[in-house]
Amino acid sequence: MIYILPGLASPSTYNTTQLTFTSCNHVTTICPVKCYLKWWLLVQCGSASACLVPPLPLHHQPMVNKSSTSSTSRSGLRSLNLQANSPTNPQAKTPSSPGILSPKVSTSLLNSPLNDSIGSNSSKKAPKKKSHCPCGRSSSGKDWLVLCCRQDCKQQWHTSCANLKGANSLTQPQVEALTKQWQCPWCFTLSYPKPGSHASILNESSLLENTLSSALIQNISESLEAAIKSKIPAIDTASIESRLESLTKEILDFKEHSVLLPQQQENDRPDFLFKRPPIPIPPPERRVLVTPEGPFEHYQEDYLPSDQLASLTDLLGYLKSSADFVPEKGHSVKLYGEPYNYTGSRSSVTDPIPEELSKIIDKLAVDLCLSDRPNSVLINYYPDSSRLQSHESYLAMHSDDEGSILPDSKIVTLSIGASRKVIFQPKHSGSEPQTTELTTNHNSLYVMSRASQNWFKHGVPATDADEIDERFSVTFRSLHQQFKRSMLVIGDSNTKDIQFGSGTGKVGKSFPGKRTKASKVVHIDPQSCIGYANVFIMCGTNDLRCDYIKSKSDIQAVVEQLKDKLSEIKQLCPNTKLFVIPVMPSRIRQMNLNIELYNELVDQMLMAHFPEIWFEGIYNFLDHQDMLSVKLTRENDKIHLNVKGIAKLVTYMKICVLNREKYESRNLMSVSINQGSAHQNTVPNTLLCFELKVIKIMSAPAPNPKSQMAEAYVQKHRIPELFENMTAALIHSQPENAKKFMIKYLETLKEYRDEKGSYPAMFTDANMTAVFGMLDVTNKGYISMEQYRSALKTLGVKKYNARPDGCEKDQISLPTFMTEAEEAAITSIMSSQPFSKAFPEVE
Ligand SMILES: O=C(O)CCC(=O)C(=O)O
Ligand SMILES: [Fe+2]
Structure with a gap:
């Protein structure tokens, strides 16, 4: 493919026009062609198809044309039709074709329709007689005269004036071949006008707009500046700038923290x-909240009988020697029973509660009338000063308020070893908190309520004594x-x-x-x-x-x-x-x-x-x-x-x-x-x-028929349930792409409807009632175990209670079915696997 890129031109500038040739979509050469003929020869020698856009007179827009040809030759070449009369070829004196004239032959005198549109320089030169080249001069027998083939033009041109210098060295037949439909530079236009949406047009207009508006703004700002300078002698621009900066920051902050949707979306919602x-x-x-209770409920000394005390001491000795304690800040810990995860805890592994501790728990449950038997034991070990500096032996202020602790339970602490102070501080007292101190002696016990943890914090402060002995605190909690x-x-x-x-x-x-x-x-x-x-x-x-x-x-x-x-x-x-x-x-x-x-x-x-x-x-x-x-x-x-x-x-x-x-x-x-x-x-x-x-x-x-119809439709197709379900699923899964997720969701539902896939594992009462109703056709109010199993299967539930209420009588009621289905669905959601299967994440 050959592209020829014309520029604005008048006949006098043709010689500088460049033609760009590309072959196989690659630019192979950019060739300054001084005449159409040279271009023609190049094309004839090569095999590429070509498109020529000749240099246009000034009234034409420059353009690029990628298409091949209007009147095409075998090679797809847009033909130039030369009318030539070779000065060097005697045969040429007799025109061999109507278009070829000898330089001396004159044709009818016609006014050029394009004369006016040629640039002023050209128009000056343009002769009125078409039988003469627009240059008005004689070629002195050196040039062919070529005639424009257009009926309304028929202007003659010297080959050199028409930028066809090379034509003079051609033979008559070659010239004839070229001159069948030649259009002169005034007449030649592309048959494909530039489309209005062409990028260049858009660029042109936006460039123009920008330029105009920039110029306007510049003008305005210059006149403003001049006016300000003349009217206001001195402005503290620094303070204005800093205010502007802070305003910008405020706007950014506002944008960042703003949770409102943009106006348009807001309206759309x-x-x-x-x-x-x-x-x-x-x-x-x-505000200041008055504590309804003290920081601890109960303190008792000499709590454990000697045998239990001895076996506990043995256990602690063993733990110490077996390096079972896990170091934390200021002390070490060992966990037994139900895992107790708290802020800063480092031990995730727990061992079953050993017998010695189990026996102590039995005693505590009885002595303290505990409604919930403690199931988790955390032992804190505060080493003596030979292992740890005194000031490094402590437990930071904290509350035992982890979510896993049963709300109405007690937190019981047994102290073994050196006497240490435990301090308590109220959390909501407002002014300087009043500290309560409790000295915990060997084999003593103190009890805190779970509720007190939201009122007070407690800790074991470091001591300033040079030497301290080791202390253990064995703490018991009820966790779930x-x-x-x-x-x-x-x-x-x-x-x-x-x-x-x-x-x-x-x-x-x-x-x-x-x-x-x-x-x-x-x-x-x-x-x-x-x-x-x-x-x-x-x-x-x-x-x-x-x-x-x-x-x-x-x-x-x-x-x-x-x-x-x-x-x-x-x-x-x-x-x-x-x-x-x-x-x-x-x-x-x-x-x-x-x-x-x-x-x-x-x-x-x-x-x-x-x-x-x-x-x-x-x-x-x-x-x-x-x-x-x-x-x-x-x-x-x-x-x-x-x-x-x-x-x-x-x-x-x-x-x-x-x-x-x-x-x-x-x-x-x-x-x-x-x-x-x-x-x-x-x-x-x-x-x-x-x-x-x-x-x-x-x-x-007042009900109206339209709203009744709408209501009936909505009910029939269970639209609210659909949306309820979908919204729940959406919030639950929070996919990146909510739209895609909903589409996927609806597709899953559709599949379910077509009995192809599994129903999403979160359903409404209506879903469950509908499934139940399908099985309980005679409205007995219950279904059999067999039906119960298949109904849950229909709902996509895989794990469920195999022995629900009523299974002995083989009668499963609707409430039982609903509870079990829901429980199973929730379990499946929490174990997340079936749920995520039902709601695959959409990329
Ligand atoms: O060592 C103590 O007496 C306090 C222990 C304690 O507060 C805890 O383990 O959470
Ligand atoms: Fe604590």
């Missing part, structure tokens, strides 16, 4: 999605790893029927916990939260009854009460994950108006002060009129959830716990806890998009 404030406002100030997922539900009568533990209709063993009563917000007891990993507050319905609420300020007062309670809980239990459940709408319209406003205000309050507290949607408890669904409400009761409602509530809470656990474990919200103060953090936008805002609870609008 459905109304029910969560919003967070751009910058979280710090929580209310820390599942307690890391423990739940406390603080709520009104709607939470009364939540039962913790395992078995039918219970929360399940994966989520230990308890429910405490708070009929009204003011009854919430922050201390009850101590030791629980997750706290759900579901309270407020009674505060919002129509008898109590006379104006908006009454509702605001309840929100303020809640704020105070939350603030205290946050201060007392910084590690606890808090969930506020929006007040469930009732079936009383007037009351729902109060509830709607309250939820709205709580939402705002949380956004402003506690952005880390989850305020989850409860929309799936409502019917299409945003009233508590009649299916979930007790008969003749407009407020309370029925058994199904409670089961749904429990499922919802469990999903909340799992979602948050996964969310935090992925470091999306790294709440860092430092000495009791939780640092606020922002929530990433991607996730916020999927957090559910409490639905707008409106008083019921």
